[in-house]
Amino acid sequence: MKEGDRVIVRKEGKIYEGILMPERDGFIVLKLDNGYNIGINPEGAEIEVLEEFRSQEVRKEVLEERDGLPLISIVSTGGTIASKVDYRTGAVTAKFSPEEILELIPEMKELANYRGRSLFNILSENMRPENWVQMAKAVYEEIKNGAYGVIITHGTDTMGYSSAALSFMLRTPVPVVFVGAQRSADRPSSDNVVNAVCSTHVAKSNIAEVVVAMHHTTSDDLVAVHRGTKVRKMHMSRRDAFKSINATPVALVEYPSGKIKVLGDYVKRNERELEIYPKLEEKCALLKFFPGSPPEIIDFFIERGYRGIVIEGTGLGHVSAEWIPHIKEAVESGVLVTMTSQCLFGRVCDRVYDTGRDLLRAGVVEAEDMLPETALVKSMWLLAHYDLEEAKRLMKVNLVGEINPRSTGGAEFGF
Amino acid sequence: MKEGDRVIVRKEGKIYEGILMPERDGFIVLKLDNGYNIGINPEGAEIEVLEEFRSQEVRKEVLEERDGLPLISIVSTGGTIASKVDYRTGAVTAKFSPEEILELIPEMKELANYRGRSLFNILSENMRPENWVQMAKAVYEEIKNGAYGVIITHGTDTMGYSSAALSFMLRTPVPVVFVGAQRSADRPSSDNVVNAVCSTHVAKSNIAEVVVAMHHTTSDDLVAVHRGTKVRKMHMSRRDAFKSINATPVALVEYPSGKIKVLGDYVKRNERELEIYPKLEEKCALLKFFPGSPPEIIDFFIERGYRGIVIEGTGLGHVSAEWIPHIKEAVESGVLVTMTSQCLFGRVCDRVYDTGRDLLRAGVVEAEDMLPETALVKSMWLLAHYDLEEAKRLMKVNLVGEINPRSTGGAEFGF
Numbered sequence: 001m002k003e004g005d006r007v008i009v010r011k012e013g014k015i016y017e018g019i020l021m022p023e024r025d026g027f028i029v030l031k032l033d034n035g036y037n038i039g040i041n042p043e044g045a046e047i048e049v050l051e052e053f054r055s056q057e058v059r060k061e062v063l064e065e066r067d068g069l070p071l072i073s074i075v076s077t078g079g080t081i082a083s084k085v086d087y088r089t090g091a092v093t094a095k096f097s098p099e100e101i102l103e104l105i106p107e108m109k110e111l112a113n114y115r116g117r118s119l120f121n122i123l124s125e126n127m128r129p130e131n132w133v134q135m136a137k138a139v140y141e142e143i144k145n146g147a148y149g150v151i152i153t154h155g156t157d158t159m160g161y162s163s164a165a166l167s168f169m170l171r172t173p174v175p176v177v178f179v180g181a182q183r184s185a186d187r188p189s190s191d192n193v194v195n196a197v198c199s200t201h202v203a204k205s206n207i208a209e210v211v212v213a214m215h216h217t218t219s220d221d222l223v224a225v226h227r228g229t230k231v232r233k234m235h236m237s238r239r240d241a242f243k244s245i246n247a248t249p250v251a252l253v254e255y256p257s258g259k260i261k262v263l264g265d266y267v268k269r270n271e272r273e274l275e276i277y278p279k280l281e282e283k284c285a286l287l288k289f290f291p292g293s294p295p296e297i298i299d300f301f302i303e304r305g306y307r308g309i310v311i312e313g314t315g316l317g318h319v320s321a322e323w324i325p326h327i328k329e330a331v332e333s334g335v336l337v338t339m340t341s342q343c344l345f346g347r348v349c350d351r352v353y354d355t356g357r358d359l360l361r362a363g364v365v366e367a368e369d370m371l372p373e374t375a376l377v378k379s380m381w382l383l384a385h386y387d388l389e390e391a392k393r394l395m396k397v398n399l400v401g402e403i404n405p406r407s408t409g410g411a412e413f414g415f
Numbered sequence: 416m417k418e419g420d421r422v423i424v425r426k427e428g429k430i431y432e433g434i435l436m437p438e439r440d441g442f443i444v445l446k447l448d449n450g451y452n453i454g455i456n457p458e459g460a461e462i463e464v465l466e467e468f469r470s471q472e473v474r475k476e477v478l479e480e481r482d483g484l485p486l487i488s489i490v491s492t493g494g495t496i497a498s499k500v501d502y503r504t505g506a507v508t509a510k511f512s513p514e515e516i517l518e519l520i521p522e523m524k525e526l527a528n529y530r531g532r533s534l535f536n537i538l539s540e541n542m543r544p545e546n547w548v549q550m551a552k553a554v555y556e557e558i559k560n561g562a563y564g565v566i567i568t569h570g571t572d573t574m575g576y577s578s579a580a581l582s583f584m585l586r587t588p589v590p591v592v593f594v595g596a597q598r599s600a601d602r603p604s605s606d607n608v609v610n611a612v613c614s615t616h617v618a619k620s621n622i623a624e625v626v627v628a629m630h631h632t633t634s635d636d637l638v639a640v641h642r643g644t645k646v647r648k649m650h651m652s653r654r655d656a657f658k659s660i661n662a663t664p665v666a667l668v669e670y671p672s673g674k675i676k677v678l679g680d681y682v683k684r685n686e687r688e689l690e691i692y693p694k695l696e697e698k699c700a701l702l703k704f705f706p707g708s709p710p711e712i713i714d715f716f717i718e719r720g721y722r723g724i725v726i727e728g729t730g731l732g733h734v735s736a737e738w739i740p741h742i743k744e745a746v747e748s749g750v751l752v753t754m755t756s757q758c759l760f761g762r763v764c765d766r767v768y769d770t771g772r773d774l775l776r777a778g779v780v781e782a783e784d785m786l787p788e789t790a791l792v793k794s795m796w797l798l799a800h801y802d803l804e805e806a807k808r809l810m811k812v813n814l815v816g817e818i819n820p821r822s823t824g825g826a827e828f829g830f
Contacts, residue, residue, distance in 0.1 A: 125733035128707045157730035161706050236731045236761025288703040288727065290791060291576050292543045300715050312703065315572035316651045318540035346651025376705060 006051040009040055016040060017050070070148035072112040072203045074098035075138050077131070077154050077162075078122045101153065105193050111200045111258075117142065124155025124162075124180075129280045129380055132165035139166065139176055140276040149175040149203030151196075156180040156233055156241065159212060163228030164374045167210040167400045168381040171275040176210045177202045178228070182239050191215050191239040194255045198223035201258040207250060208269045209401070215239040216252055224249040225260075229374045229402035232344070245344055246369040247404045279384035284308035286376040288342060289319045295326040302329075308336040308379035311364075312372045316356060317341050317348035324358050331363030336379055336391055338365045340372040365395045368403045378402060421466040424455055431455065432465070485563035487527040487618045489513035490553050492546070492569050492577075493537045516568065520608050526615045526673070532557065539570025539577070539595075544695045544795055547580035554581065554591055555691040564590040564618030566611075571595040571648055571656065574627060578643030579789045582625040582815045583796040586690035591625045592617045593643070597654050606630050606654040609670050613638035616673040622665060623684045624816070630654040631667055639664040640675075644789045644817035647759070660759055661784040662819045694799035699723035701791040703757060704734045710741040717744075723751040723794035726779075727787045731771060732756050732763035739773050746778030751794055751806055753780045755787040780810045783818045793817060 001007060001020060009016045009028060016038065018030035027039035028047070076098050098116025102108055119138050122131065139150050154162055163178045170176065179199035181192035191214075199213040202225055212231045216224035217240050226244045235241035252261045283306045287297060301309055309330060313319050317339040319327070331337050339348050339359060347369040360366075367375040375395075382391035397403070416422060416435065424431045424443060431453065433445035442454035443462070491513050513531025517523055534553050537546065554565050569577055578593045585591065594614035596607035606629075614628040617640055627646045631639035632655050641659045650656035667676045698721045702712060716724055724745060728734050732754040734742070746752050754763050754774060762784040775781075782790040790810075797806035812818070 123733075125704075125729050126735045128735075132706075155730075157733055158706050233730065233758050234760055236756050236758045236763065238761065241758065241761075282707055285708065286703060286705045288701060289540075290701045290788065291547075291573050292697055293700065294719070296719075297712075297715065300712065304709070304711075314540050315570075315648065318538075318572055320541045320543075341651050343648050343651045343656065345649055346653065346656075348651065373705065 001047060001049045002052075005049050008048045008050060009045050010048075011040060011045040020047075066113060069111070069113045070204055071115060071146060072200060073115045073117060073139075073142035073147035073150045074101060075117045075119050075135070075142065075150060075152045076101065077120050077127075077135060077152060078124065098153075101196065105196050107193065107197050107256075108200050111197070112148075112204060115142070115145075115147065122155075124157040124159060127155075127158050127162060129165070129282045132162055132377075133169070133278050133280055135162060136166050136169040136276060136278045139170060139172075140274065140278075143172060143174055143176075143274050147174065149177065149205075151199050151203050152176065152178045153196075154178050154180050156182055156214075160228075160231050160233055160242070160371075161373050161377060163210055163212050163226075163231060164371075164377040164402070165280070165381070167228040167402070168378060169276060169278050169280075170210060171272050171277075172210065173208055173270045173272050173274050175203045175205055175207050175269075176228075177225075178210075178212045180214065182215075182237060182241055191220075194220045195223060198253040198255055198258070201253050201260060202251075205251075205260050206269045207260075207262075207266050208271060209250065209267050211250060212242055213253065214242040216249070221255050223253040223255060225251040225253060227401045229378075229400055230371065230404070232371055232373065245371055246346070247401075277381070277385055280377075280380040281307055281383035282380065284310070284376055284379040284383065286310045286312065286372055288312040288372075289314060289323070291320070293320075293323075295320075295323040298323070298326040298330050302333060302335060306335065307383050308338070308376075310338045310340055310367070310372055310375045310379055312340050312342045313348075314342060316346070317359070317366060318356060319359070321358070324362050327359065327364060328362035334388055336365065336383060336388060336395070337363065338367050338375050338379060338395055340367040340370060340375050342372070344371065365392050368396060370402050374402050416462060416464045417467075420464050423463045423465060424460050425463075426455060426460040435462075481528055484526070484528045485619055486530060486561060487615060488530045488532060488554075488557035488562035488565045489516060490532045490534050490550070490557065490565060490567045491516065492535050492542075492550065492567060493539065513568075516611065520611050522608065522612050522671075523615050526612070527563075527619060530557070530560075530562065537570075539572040539574060542570075542573050542577060544580070544697045547577055547792075548584070548693050548695055550577065551581050551584040551691060551693045554585060554587075555689065555693075558587060558589055558591075558689050562589065564592065564620075566614050566618050567591065567593045568611075569593050569595050571597055571629075575643075575646050575648055575657070575786075576788050576792060578625055578627050578641075578646060579786075579792040579817070580695070580796070582643040582817070583793060584691060584693050584695075585625060586687050586692075587625065588623055588685045588687050588689050590618045590620055590622050590684070591643075592640075593625070593627045595629065597630070597652060597656055606635075609635045610638060613668040613670055613673070616668050616675060617666075620666075620675055621684045622675075622677075622681045623686060624665065624682050626665060627657055628668065629657040631664070636670050638668040638670060640666040640668060642816045644793075644815055645786065645819070647786055647788065660786055661761070662816075692796070692800055695792075695795040696722055696798035697795065699725070699791055699794040699798065701725045701727065701787055703727040703787075704729060704738070706735070708735075708738075710735075710738040713738070713741040713745050717748060717750060721750065722798050723753070723791075725753045725755055725782070725787055725790045725794055727755050727757045728763075729757060731761070732774070732781060733771055734774070736773070739777050742774065742779060743777040749803055751780065751798060751803060751810070752778065753782050753790050753794060753810055755782040755785060755790050757787070759786065780807050783811060785817050789817050 018032040021029035097118045177199045183190040210228035212226040216222040230247040234243045348366040433447040436444040512533045592614045598605040625643035627641040631637040645659045645662040649658045763781040
């Protein structure tokens, strides 16, 4: 018997059926049909193979083109939407190639021709800014090589960070659509089919922006298209976990019809030339303030050469008075310090209180209605492309929909 | 002319009318009738006094009791609900005594007799764990001295942290109601009257828990009563900013009728004896994970003697793989490391992914559906009252409604 085999384990009168996984700490591990793993002490256990694992045949890198269907690129980076083959390699670790995604979701084949690109196989909590740069470059190449739209499969944990990063790095004439699944593809309640099919409809659409396409409700008939800079994972497990914050979604996609209902302004297909600005200053940090939090945490980052600090303050964007001298020192040493709020909803502004005014005097830049996570990514991008004063100015200017309503400025960069 | 006077400033053909505030950086500062301050360069400006400021007469510490009305204690700690007299001292800095609150909201006088206690005058972003201890002790004394219910006026920024802290420190036979206002009391759109009046109805009610009473909607007819451990400020400026997360509010209060509609289970009046457990381990930190965040941030806190660390992970409660050895080291050195999620909604559990299982092996405690902020406060309280192993066990046990649904355990402490 080998990993991937379907087996029955009998022990102490109990029977367990599932797929055999790599052992862990000496235990037999079975993936049950409900998607969960159990560990069984092998002592006294009896195993019977029901069905042997057969490795799938190697598929072609590019599916044969059919007339009249546009070419969509699928860039896979790992994540839940692509978890089924992980039976082979232990628990649920991302493993699907774009071809395997199409095999799993044949409905997609009716909608487009596809080109696949397995970029990484990284759980999204392990994504780093350097991965965002690689992702942007891969998408850029796919578009340059004729993709009518790009789908990026991505784990849901940090999808919002990645979509914000690509929003700043790419100017795209075609849709760039992040998609994932909250439930493993091997679980009966998985949302992967609806999300993946609807992401294809978006990739074929007129919405030439970096967006996230995920379930809009818990039912299977509607997927929301969120602007990449305004979206946040707001629930740990629900299928409709992704929400636009301080913005409405760009559009809704009906399933199975694929009909797209536009909810607001968006950049149209071919309205922009393809361009890429793929640099990020990784030395940027996001700090959440809490009562009693030591202001020396700011010094910790300054001492390590950090050039940008985004603070998640309280309320309208506050911290305790004892933080202010440390912030002032950071600003004076040339660090971009930006204030957001742990409330998430609303706008950092209208500072009528003492500490708010002291913060402004200390040189803090207010992030308007930007998400803390987006302000972090924007800091990384601005500091890699502009000098400090210009970065400070642009932090408060809407560049790619990250601030709502659209402000003026940023024109010198073509936004 | 002096600060607090109502004046007209004429300059370059423009006329400004408002209350004269202390000057700032050489500028004349006026508080306009819309609540905002403006600074005017005194050069060439002409000032005329319309009405002189008269300091209010000193009021009695306890209002005369009227027959048939219960005695409610108002403990004031600062914050927006109490901002009007700040005209005197510069911008909007908290200043109201309980008596001044009653003067501002005469409707409250019809509902109860009051005893006032001006505990602090602190903007809520400056509250520290030591203030929570003082608050708990003050409320304890008020109840011991016969209060039928206690109202705590508090700035909204950190109200959720304070309400969680008092939830753990106090066992109360009467209602303990936090209340505040999102808009300054001097602004026409202020929510202070409705919130304050409804907090009085709650203080007179049968709900003997630590709760937060704030606008339920943007209209003025409904106030929500949130359990102190489940509430979070989710909007920077809206009146209905406070929301129960992973729980329904305990009740709704109609305004102006004062009718209370109970939505779920609660601890009844006199069901518990008055007790206080007023210790907090201040050396506890809340860390938000972000892509690329340096794991040395954990070491920073360990080196400073921190005994509890709450991590706001991604998704179901994840961090990048490089954080795990640092977490393991923290746990092995005797630190309580707890995992929550930056999604806020949902439950940290069902770990089917590799990094999640590695985290459990590293000794991380999962915070179930607790708010990150509540998990921080709970760490402070547990580590001050229990040894490490018991603190670890109790972190996952529902003690005062912080975990939903109610779990077993904690009985040895009487919860």
